[in-house]
Amino acid sequence: MIFVEDLKKEYCDDEVKTIALDNVSFNVDKGEFVAIMGPSGSGKSTLMHIMGFLDRPSFGAYKFEGQSIEDLSDDELAYIRNEKMGFVFQFFNLLPRTNVLDNVKLPLIYTKISEKEKQERTKRAIESVGLSHRLKHYPNQLSGGEQQRVAIARAIVNNPSVIFADEPTGNLDSKSGQQVMEILQNLNDKGRTIILVTHEQYTSEMAKRIIKLSDGQIVEDAQVVDRKIAKNGLVK
Amino acid sequence: MRFKDSIKISLIALRANKSRSFLTVLGIVIGVGAVIIMMSLGKGAQGLILGQFSSMGSKSISIEPGSFDPKSGFSQGYESAIEEMTIKTMKIKDAEDIKKNPLIENVAAYVFGVGRVIYGNNDEKITFYGATETFHEIDDVYPALGRGLTSEDVEGMAKVAVLGNKIAENLFGDEDPIGKKIRIKNVNLKVVGVLEEKGTQMFVNIDELVYLPITTAQKLLLGSDSVRWIVAKAVSEDVVPQAMEDIRLTLRENHNIYNPEGDLSKDDFKVMSQVETADMVKQVTGILTAFLSSIAAIALIVGGIGIMNIMLVSVTERTREIGLRKAVGARNKDILRQFLIESITLTLLGGLIGFVGGTMLSFLSSFVLSKALNTSWSFVMPFGAVVLAFGVAAIVGLIFGIYPARKAAKLNPIEALRHE
Numbered sequence: 001m002i003f004v005e006d007l008k009k010e011y012c013d014d015e016v017k018t019i020a021l022d023n024v025s026f027n028v029d030k031g032e033f034v035a036i037m038g039p040s041g042s043g044k045s046t047l048m049h050i051m052g053f054l055d056r057p058s059f060g061a062y063k064f065e066g067q068s069i070e071d072l073s074d075d076e077l078a079y080i081r082n083e084k085m086g087f088v089f090q091f092f093n094l095l096p097r098t099n100v101l102d103n104v105k106l107p108l109i110y111t112k113i114s115e116k117e118k119q120e121r122t123k124r125a126i127e128s129v130g131l132s133h134r135l136k137h138y139p140n141q142l143s144g145g146e147q148q149r150v151a152i153a154r155a156i157v158n159n160p161s162v163i164f165a166d167e168p169t170g171n172l173d174s175k176s177g178q179q180v181m182e183i184l185q186n187l188n189d190k191g192r193t194i195i196l197v198t199h200e201q202y203t204s205e206m207a208k209r210i211i212k213l214s215d216g217q218i219v220e221d222a223q224v225v226d227r228k229i230a231k232n233g234l235v236k
Numbered sequence: 237m238r239f240k241d242s243i244k245i246s247l248i249a250l251r252a253n254k255s256r257s258f259l260t261v262l263g264i265v266i267g268v269g270a271v272i273i274m275m276s277l278g279k280g281a282q283g284l285i286l287g288q289f290s291s292m293g294s295k296s297i298s299i300e301p302g303s304f305d306p307k308s309g310f311s312q313g314y315e316s317a318i319e320e321m322t323i324k325t326m327k328i329k330d331a332e333d334i335k336k337n338p339l340i341e342n343v344a345a346y347v348f349g350v351g352r353v354i355y356g357n358n359d360e361k362i363t364f365y366g367a368t369e370t371f372h373e374i375d376d377v378y379p380a381l382g383r384g385l386t387s388e389d390v391e392g393m394a395k396v397a398v399l400g401n402k403i404a405e406n407l408f409g410d411e412d413p414i415g416k417k418i419r420i421k422n423v424n425l426k427v428v429g430v431l432e433e434k435g436t437q438m439f440v441n442i443d444e445l446v447y448l449p450i451t452t453a454q455k456l457l458l459g460s461d462s463v464r465w466i467v468a469k470a471v472s473e474d475v476v477p478q479a480m481e482d483i484r485l486t487l488r489e490n491h492n493i494y495n496p497e498g499d500l501s502k503d504d505f506k507v508m509s510q511v512e513t514a515d516m517v518k519q520v521t522g523i524l525t526a527f528l529s530s531i532a533a534i535a536l537i538v539g540g541i542g543i544m545n546i547m548l549v550s551v552t553e554r555t556r557e558i559g560l561r562k563a564v565g566a567r568n569k570d571i572l573r574q575f576l577i578e579s580i581t582l583t584l585l586g587g588l589i590g591f592v593g594g595t596m597l598s599f600l601s602s603f604v605l606s607k608a609l610n611t612s613w614s615f616v617m618p619f620g621a622v623v624l625a626f627g628v629a630a631i632v633g634l635i636f637g638i639y640p641a642r643k644a645a646k647l648n649p650i651e652a653l654r655h656e
Contacts, residue, residue: 054562055650078562078566082564082565083565087563093653111565154564
């Protein structure tokens, strides 16, 4: 479903050209759980932004479900993000002064489905991350782990085919982090494609496949041999 | 994205910074409030003045000495006042001749003067009107006690007086004034009647006047046989223009003015209808109201700049939020719309507060004015002012909201998400 070929991304800043991605090629099939790994500055976030239709490549081809990024307008990209992609960020990015229900509902307000359907989907998403008792709470009343679970509920509320998670455990204690990973693994088990960006070896081993980046180039692309499974806040 | 969602988001954002939002809309509140007050008071003043004219009746035609200045229309100000006093060509005969016209139902001629009226130890400064007996019908004022003036009084130059209600009370208190002698400028007059309470008509309080036969006033008090003004009543409103033209011809003939072209500036008199005068007043008060309101509207522009400023701050503060919204599928126009609705909500809120405050202040001022000036000033809230208050508030929000909203809509989602 994801097709990346000779992808190149350059930034021009004060006449200094920085190459963030250099000739990156790979495919991701439906149902995969891919960890993109690398030290900071390796280009992993840039790669995820392009894959998530948040940014455009300088050169090369990127196709998502058969649609090529260069053929799509900004509004069409927004539409596909809304319909088929879910995002989880390191800093949660929940709206302040907005309760859990409305935070999770956020992607749906940009769709045309009925209000009743929006409510139902929102509640189902919140239930699936185990926060049904927190509907009317505000983000500042929740722990970091709970906030990230709200963010995951928001990412799945539109029933996306792929979830992009950018360092989702980076800002959490290890137990909360493992709860988050458990949810992601469960989502993957149900057939959703997950793209995880992380710099932690430990976290990446919970994915099924690891793509290692260094200085904008792929240095390793392999299946995880001894996959770790998170369950009840523990890792086996 | 539904409109309701946009409103909800706006309200959350505005509530998040309550005092800031309030201070921001203060400019709009003051602007809208000031415009409302100006329009309401302007309309109130107009109503008051027009009310005075309409008491004269729409069939009324007034004739005064003076001339028509082709440059400025009817001459106004001190020149006109001097002309009215110095041109002595208008006589009672003019009134009698006007009355012969079948288009004219009734005519009254007037002179006036000021002086002291004395009864026993009581002494009042008053304005007296010398009038033909027809003034009762023309001014629609009749005796409540005793009798009014009669044609015999006028023809016989009788030394009689009819008192306004308030003067009678001030001079006589509980005493019966009928048959008592009063003195004005060393002329003894017998009180034959007291008028009903009437209040102000054409800016003159009838209750504070003393009426005498016009002949008596001319000969004994003023020493002149000229007439100060004439009021004629046409048989119907439709014939007023024709009657006015007839009156001009009659007076030109009486005053030996050769004016076949009907050049008004050659006449030594001016003929005006109530309708014309009312139109003039409407125009003048209308211009004044518009002028004052537009000064007040400057506050709206200042308020609008305040809104723009705070919306720009808001866009910067909420960069991450904008990035997130874009990431989850908001299009540029969704973001644009959201920020526009936010600034319009802000200004409409200001408009509402300004409208309520302005209305309350206008109401209070009309109350104070009517009490202090003892006039029939009434509170008016023109519908136009309501539309203007909310219309202008919304437009200010739209215009000054566009720049910040565009800035928000153009943000790059990644940059916005990275923003700390």
